Amino acid sequence: MTLSPDARRIWLTGASSGIGLALAEVLLNDGHQLALTARTLGPLEALEVRYPKQVLLAPGDLTDSEQIKQIGERIAQVWGALDTAILNAGTCEYVDSDHFDAAMIERVVRTNLLASSYCVQEVLPLLRQGKRPHLVAVASSVTYLPLTRAEAYGASKAGLRYLFEALRIDLAHEGIDVTIVSPGFVDTPLTANNDFPMPMSWPVDKAARHIAERLQRTRRPMEIAFPAPFILGLRVIAMLPKRLQLALGKRMVRSSSTKKGTS
Numbered sequence: 137m138t139l140s141p142d143a144r145r146i147w148l149t150g151a152s153s154g155i156g157l158a159l160a161e162v163l164l165n166d167g168h169q170l171a172l173t174a175r176t177l178g179p180l181e182a183l184e185v186r187y188p189k190q191v192l193l194a195p196g197d198l199t200d201s202e203q204i205k206q207i208g209e210r211i212a213q214v215w216g217a218l219d220t221a222i223l224n225a226g227t228c229e230y231v232d233s234d235h236f237d238a239a240m241i242e243r244v245v246r247t248n249l250l251a252s253s254y255c256v257q258e259v260l261p262l263l264r265q266g267k268r269p270h271l272v273a274v275a276s277s278v279t280y281l282p283l284t285r286a287e288a289y290g291a292s293k294a295g296l297r298y299l300f301e302a303l304r305i306d307l308a309h310e311g312i313d314v315t316i317v318s319p320g321f322v323d324t325p326l327t328a329n330n331d332f333p334m335p336m337s338w339p340v341d342k343a344a345r346h347i348a349e350r351l352q353r354t355r356r357p358m359e360i361a362f363p364a365p366f367i368l369g370l371r372v373i374a375m376l377p378k379r380l381q382l383a384l385g386k387r388m389v390r391s392s393s394t395k396k397g398t399s
Contacts, residue, residue: 139190140167145215145266147259149198150225151183152176154324155274158344159224164190166348171211171218173198174225198225198251208258217265220351223252224274224317226293228326230285241288248292253299263312270356271307273300274317277361280370281381284388304358317347318361336366 146163150156152174160170164187171192172180184191194210196203211218227247229240252273263269276293278286297316304314321327321334322343338346343362350360361367373381 139169143168144219145169145171145217146220146222147171147173147194147211147218147262148222148224149173149255150274152179154326155319155322155340155343155347156224158340159222159347162344162348166352169215171207171215173207198255199246201254201257204251204254204258208262211262215262217267218259218262219266219268220270220272221255221259221263222272222274222351223255225251226274228289230289231287232285241291244288245292245295248289249295249299252296256299256303260307260312264310269310269312270315270351271300271303271312272315272317272351273297274319275300277318277320277367277370279318280367281374282385284385313356315351315357316359318359318367319343320361320363320366336363338363 146168148156148160148163148170151160151170151172153176156174157179160172160183163170164183167190169190169192170183170187171194172183173194173196174180175195175197177193177195180191180193180195184193192211192214194207196207198204225247227244229244231237231240256271259271263271273296275297276289278290279294279297282290297318300314300316307314319338321337322340323337324340327334327337346362347360350357373384376384
């Protein structure tokens, strides 16, 4: 694969599995250059073998601010700048209200929100040197509506959404576009652990193509949310009176005996 005439220098986090890995393949096939970050090195090395002139290995633990700083320095040394940063890395753990664990909340927030803020700190100077800079965060459709057992995941992604919506305003005068990606259910190794129905779930390849196509449009979207009927349903429910939302939410709560053994 040769570089596209419109090739962009892209930093993609969470690139070893799920949406990140599928998105990396789509973007590489489109001829872009990718700096790939994840804690698991094997899948990144496999992409480097297949796309030797396009992949810059940048593995690391994004909950460690010092490692993120080193990744930023590596990108700066090799490329000098970034055109796009896609902050996709994340995790999910579900709350058991019978045995509430604040340490678990901290783990999820650290991975989904704080790690992204570390990345933003390192990436903004690189984007300021790039062409038509674009900052992208993968949030979640769960931010539209509180859902049972999603206290940790939803809070972290809601914080991520607010962070990037505020950054969109503050970076606009510099010409840095900000896009938030809000997927519904996608078939990934992470969601494979879910023990509940996932309505309108998309295959990961379909989700990756959908995201990549919209990110590469001339007029960049402020948000990429899918699948449309699922997102519409969440937004409609979110407009209902709070007591009606509570009644609907209570119907989704399972008994303590059902919760046992869940991930």
